[in-house]
Amino acid sequence: MSWQISGDELARWRDNALSAAKASGIDPQEVDWFLREVTGLDKLSLRLRTFPPSLESSYSLAHLSRLWAERLHSRSPVQYLAGSTTWRNFHLKVTHGVLIPRPETEYLIDIVSAAVKTSPDLDSGHWADLGTGSGAIAIGLSSILTNAQIHAVDVSRVALAIAAENIKSLNYTDRIHLYQGSWWTPLQSLRGKITGMISNPPYIPSPTLEDLQPEVINHEPTLALDGGEDGLTSIRHLVSTSGDYLRPDGVWLIEIMAGQGARVASLLEQDGNYESVTVIDDFAGFDRYVLARRKSCP
Numbered sequence: 146m147s148w149q150i151s152g153d154e155l156a157r158w159r160d161n162a163l164s165a166a167k168a169s170g171i172d173p174q175e176v177d178w179f180l181r182e183v184t185g186l187d188k189l190s191l192r193l194r195t196f197p198p199s200l201e202s203s204y205s206l207a208h209l210s211r212l213w214a215e216r217l218h219s220r221s222p223v224q225y226l227a228g229s230t231t232w233r234n235f236h237l238k239v240t241h242g243v244l245i246p247r248p249e250t251e252y253l254i255d256i257v258s259a260a261v262k263t264s265p266d267l268d269s270g271h272w273a274d275l276g277t278g279s280g281a282i283a284i285g286l287s288s289i290l291t292n293a294q295i296h297a298v299d300v301s302r303v304a305l306a307i308a309a310e311n312i313k314s315l316n317y318t319d320r321i322h323l324y325q326g327s328w329w330t331p332l333q334s335l336r337g338k339i340t341g342m343i344s345n346p347p348y349i350p351s352p353t354l355e356d357l358q359p360e361v362i363n364h365e366p367t368l369a370l371d372g373g374e375d376g377l378t379s380i381r382h383l384v385s386t387s388g389d390y391l392r393p394d395g396v397w398l399i400e401i402m403a404g405q406g407a408r409v410a411s412l413l414e415q416d417g418n419y420e421s422v423t424v425i426d427d428f429a430g431f432d433r434y435v436l437a438r439r440k441s442c443p
């Protein structure tokens with residue numbers, strides 16, 4: 146369903162929303178992002194306030210106001226209010242049941258892309274995205290690995306339903322396969338056959354969860370955030386189990402929280418199944434990714 150809104154009314158709505166955002170310490174740029182998502186207006190029209198006399202919106206002005214009040218008072222992330230986000234070049238549906246995919250997670254796909262340039266055989270066989278959430282990583286992988294099958298797993302049925310919608314709307318159903326279950330459990334038949342495993346697992350230490358911004362801790366799924374007492378519970382599991390699933394020389398790549406790099410590298414070294422363990426920094430110089438290869442002969 147769509148609504149006709151007058152350009153003048155929308156301009157007034159925007160002015161009020163901008164003032165309210167500033168007064169509440171919310172980045173005013175979120176107002177225009179939100180309007181772009183729900184009305185399709187472009188950045189320039191919003192900045193220059195050149196609105197058409199009448200435009201189509203997915204929401205009525207009254208509903209826009211209710212949603213914006215939620216942003217201000219409940220601190221609901223603007224992506225959940227719009228029901229969508231942009232990640233790499235994809236427009237993805239997001240709801241409260243999935244983590245909003247972050248810009249830093251995009252870099253995982255760039256790391257795989259660089260690995261494939263030096264080892265073209267990596268674009269083949271089976272890849273796994275463990276803890277797929279909205280399906281972002283699986284979709285990103287499918288876009289660069291055009292010869293591989295992607296197996297995307299999540300324990301959350303709600304997340305899998307959103308991932309399924311995103312995969313269908315972006316036409317990747319022929320190469321991304323969804324499974325409900327814990328980490329490798331649904332992929333028993335692929336033991337020893339996986340070319341690469343990517344994961345952005347929950348890695349926030351439980352005692353620090355309450356320090357997260359209200360947008361995150363009050364709205365995003367705890368299942369997607371809580372990494373156990375030291376943040377490494379899921380990561381330890383992915384280190385100890387992946388050796389059985391990766392093929393010789395297979396890729397093991399995860400996102401971590403800044404400061405976890407040395408401990409994750411040491412877990413991989415101690416496990417004995419991995420080699421070429423590399424901690425990779427983000428653009429700000431923080432250790433945010435760990436890459437390793439399955440040893441050919443453990």
Ligand SMILES: C[S@@+](CC[C@H](N)C(=O)[O-])C[C@H]1O[C@@H](n2cnc3c(N)ncnc32)[C@H](O)[C@@H]1O
Pocket residue numbers: 243244245246247250275276277278279280281282298299300301304326327328345346347348368369370
């Ligand atoms: C940090 S979120 C990452 C979501 C998505 N891959 C992304 O990068 O935006 C972690 C995901 O792991 C899932 N998860 C948590 N425990 C899991 C488990 N035992 N097995 C499979 N998935 C799990 C959560 O439901 C959540 O979707």
